[in-house]
Amino acid sequence: MNTFIQAFVAYLEKEKKYASHTVVAYQNDVLFFERFLNEADASDELVEVTYPIIRTWIVHLVDQGISNLSINRKIASLKAFYKFLIKCKVIQTSPLVAHKALKTPKKIQVPFSEKEMQSVQDFEVIESDISAVRDRLIIEMLYTTGMRKSELIMLKNSDFDAEQKTIKVLGKRNKERILPVLPSTIYWIGLYRNHLKNCGVVIEADKQLILSNSLNKLSQSFVYRLINSYFSNVSEKVKKSPHVLRHSFATHLLDQGADLNSVKELLGHSSLAATQIYTHSSLSELKNVYKKAHPRNIK
Structure with missing residues (x-):
């Protein structure tokens, strides 16, 4: 090379x-x-x-x-x-300094609906099965925090603070952010940890929070397949990935009235421009509000 x-x-x-x-x-x-x-x-x-x-x-x-x-x-x-x-001072100017990116069609990703999310959450979980509990925890974590797949995989036990009800996430370019954790997510973390202890796993601060079936670090492909498998049962959308869950998290927050800046901070975006793509998915909700509230539409 x-x-x-x-x-x-x-x-x-x-x-x-x-x-x-x-x-x-x-x-x-x-x-x-x-x-x-x-x-x-x-x-x-x-x-x-x-x-x-x-x-x-x-x-x-x-x-x-x-x-x-x-x-x-x-x-x-x-x-x-x-x-x-x-x-490194090998060259003085880049040959690409004047290059403009090729035009690409803008694709608006379709998030899971709140009904689809509820359908997955309504799946019965055999709480005595460590794999089933782990799967539910992964879905809960991705949807209730909006974290990226890679961020989920890198979570350490020390990142979760049960007393403060928060979790520390290491995002792109090693940028840390603190996210609130819902009681339901805390419940699944506790149940999962109890299973790990019963398997002889010591909950050490610097070890991964969520493990694979072989009690090793999760893989990117495993998390993708898990989400795709669960949501294939409730959704006909073409794309069923962890990123769609992140998209759903942002869209549902905006639909419920969260401001763009708050969503930006939760997602760990460096600029509002990156967050604004999720506003497209909220247009249907905005249309409903508009139809109900605008005087010209009131019959």
């Missing part, structure tokens, strides 16, 4: 502290571009590339049928790579 790419990967891991799957994605995108340069017999090295060469690569990707969304992600990886080279 190119020395500069190796240094870039080490920078993402050690200084930026990105998740392993994120680092791999960045690395693969840069390697993909480097392979294009080699196969195209371009005389330019990675550090000497000009924007016209990158434009040729973009056209090549489009011709291959790769979506604009995927191309934008690859370009974002390249931007990060060249920004790193500037930081």
Whole structure:
């Protein structure tokens, strides 16, 4: 692997502290571009590339049928790579300084309805079954806090404060936030911990709060499959993922009158722009309020 790419990967891991799957994605995108340069017999090295060469690569990707969304992600990886080279004083300016992202269709994700959420919560849980209790706890945690799948997996026992009824979440770029925890979630945490103790597991502060069937750290794919499986029983929506639960958390709060800034803080967003996408999902509720309240609509 190119020395500069190796240094870039080490920078993402050690200084930026990105998740392993994120680092791999960045690395693969840069390697993909480097392979294009080699196969195209371009005389330019990675550090000497000009924007016209990158434009040729973009056209090549489009011709291959790769979506604009995927191309934008690859370009974002390249931007990060060249920004790193500037930081290291290998180059002075990025060849992508004037690049504008390709247009992509805006997709509005459809959250689970409150009825669908209630249907899942109405599922009977065999409280003597540690796996069933763990599954319910995962669903409760994702929906009642709005935390990301990766944040859930990284939770430690020390992050949960039963007395204060809060949980500490480590978000993107190692930004911490404290979230309130509902009594129902506290109940499932307590029940789950009792099961773990009965299995001989010592509840240590620096160990994961929620474990897999083999009492190891949860995997991303496990949490995704769990949510998809449970919600396939109650919803016909195309996408049934942990992120849709996060989306549902935000949408339902907004539907019930929560202000955008509060939802922003709960979600751990750095700007309101990221939170505003959830307001689209609240339009149906706004329409109902409008129809009921506007004088011209009162018959």
